[in-house]
Amino acid sequence: MNSELLSIAKEVAIKAGLAIMDVFVSEDFATEYKADDSPVTKADKTANDIINSVLESTGLPVLSEENIQIPFSGRQSFTKYWLVDPLDGTKSFVRREPDFTVNIALIENDTPVLGVVYVPATQKLYWGSVGGGAFIKEAGVQKQIHVSETAEPLRVVASKNHLDDATARFIEQFRNPDIKNIGSSLKILAIAEGTADIYPRLRPSCMEWDTAAAHAVLEAAGGYINDLENKPLSYNKEDLLNPGFIATNNLKSFKI
Template identity: 45%
Template sequence: MNQKLMNNNPSNTLLNIAIEAALMAGHEILAVYESGDFSVEAKADGSPLTRADKLAHAKIAAKLEKTGVPILSEEGRTIPFAERAAWGRLWIVDPLDGTKEFISCNGEFTVNIALVENGTPVLGIIYVPDLHELFYGVVDQGALKVEGANGFDNIGELLATAILLPLKHDATTYRVAVSRSHMNERTISFIDSLREEHPGLEIMQLGSSLKFCMAASGEADIYPRFGPTMEWDTAAGHAIALAAGKRMEKADDEGEITYNKENLLNPYFIVR
C-alpha cells in the first residue's frame, strides 16, 4: 500500500489527492486572510471559528469523499463513536490549524490531513498557506518538503521538487519547539531540565502544527507538549515525524499514541 501512496502519478493516488485537497484549502484560507473579513464565531468550547475554517473544510471534504475513505474533521467532530469504531481506515483533518494565529495575522497556521489505519497514522500532509510550504510523509517511505508549493501546474511537477527530510542543520545548537499560545509551567520546567544537558539551548515558539514540521525537518531537536490537543491537531504531524525517522512518545506513560479513540483528546506527548 505505501508504495502506491508514494507513486508520483498525479491522477490516482491517495497521497496526491490529499495534497491537492490541502492546496485547495490553502487557497481558500489565503483568500479570506488577505480579505481581512474573517467572520469570527465562537464554537461550543469557546474556541474561534472563521469563514476560512468553513471554506477549507468544504474543499477538503469534497475532494477526500471521492476516495471512499471516511473523514473525521474538527468541523465534523460529532460523528458517534459507535459509527467511527468500524472505520479501519479514515482521514483525520484539521482544515485550519492555528485559528488564533490566523486571526492574529502572524502567518502561523496550517492545513492538516492525515490517513490513519487501525489507529496509526500512515500518511500526513501539512500545508502552510502563508509561506506556500508543503510538508508530507508516508511512514516507512520518507518525509519531504516542497517550497513554493502554489507555483506548479500539476502535482507531478510539484513533487519532483521535494526535498528529503530531515535537513542538515547546526548540530551544536539544541532547539526546543514549543507552542506560541499554550506555554505553561510544566513546559518551562521541562525546558529547564533540558538546559542541564544543553545549556545554550534555543526556544522556538510557533503556532499550529509548524512545531511538528520543525521537528521533522531537523530544525528543532524536540517538541514537548504538556497541554491539551485533539487528534486532528496531531495526526498529520505525527505521520510526518514518523516518516522522517522521529518518535512521538506519550509524556506520562509508555505506549503508542493512537487515533480514532472514543475520546478524541490526546495524551501529553514529546516529539524527538
C-alpha cells in the first residue's frame, strides 16, 4: 500500500514543482505576508491546490502549511495522514534563489514513514521510506543514497535565514568546521546524501511540515533527527512547532 502512496507522492511533487517554476520565471509572485511575517506567494497556493487535489483522493487526511489548520481536537486521532509543505524556502524563492523545495511526508503513528522532496530549480527528486532505502533521481538517473562517515573537518549545514545564537555557539565547539548556509529541507538532505555531517537547530523555529519529508529520507539513508533530549522528533503534537533538534549521520559523535 505504501509503495502506491510513494508513487502518488512522487508524481504530484513533480507536478507541483513545475507549477512553482512557472511562477518563478514570471514577474508576478503576488507575495503576501502571514501574521508571523513569513511570505506566501502565488506559487505556494498553486502548489498546495495541486497537491491537495491528488492526496485527498487517497482517502487520508492532509495537513498542509497552506491549508486551514486542523485543531488538535480534530487530528489527535490521526494514525496515518499526509504532512505537506508545498513550498519550503519561500524566502529563497522570493529572492530568486534556487534552494526551495516541495515536501510531502506520510506520517504513521506520529512517525514519518515515507518522504518525498522535489527541488524544482534543479529538478532533483529525493525519496525514502522505512525499510525501502533512500534515493535521488537527477537528469534521469536514479541512485541510492546513504549518509557518509563523519568527516574531518566537520561538515556543518546551518539555516540561511534562521541561525540563532544558541546554534552558533554550538557550532563554535568544533575545530575549523566547514559551514554551509542552505535554505529549506536541503540541509537535511545534504546529510542524507553524504555531503554533510550535522545540521543543528537548537532554537524552536520551524514547523513539523518543514522537516517531516526530509526526516523520512534521512532515516531511510541511515541518519537521525533527534530533539535535545536525544529522542526522535515526533509529529502530530498539539503544538506543531518543532523543538530544537540535531540532524546528523552519527548520533554518538555529538552531544548538547
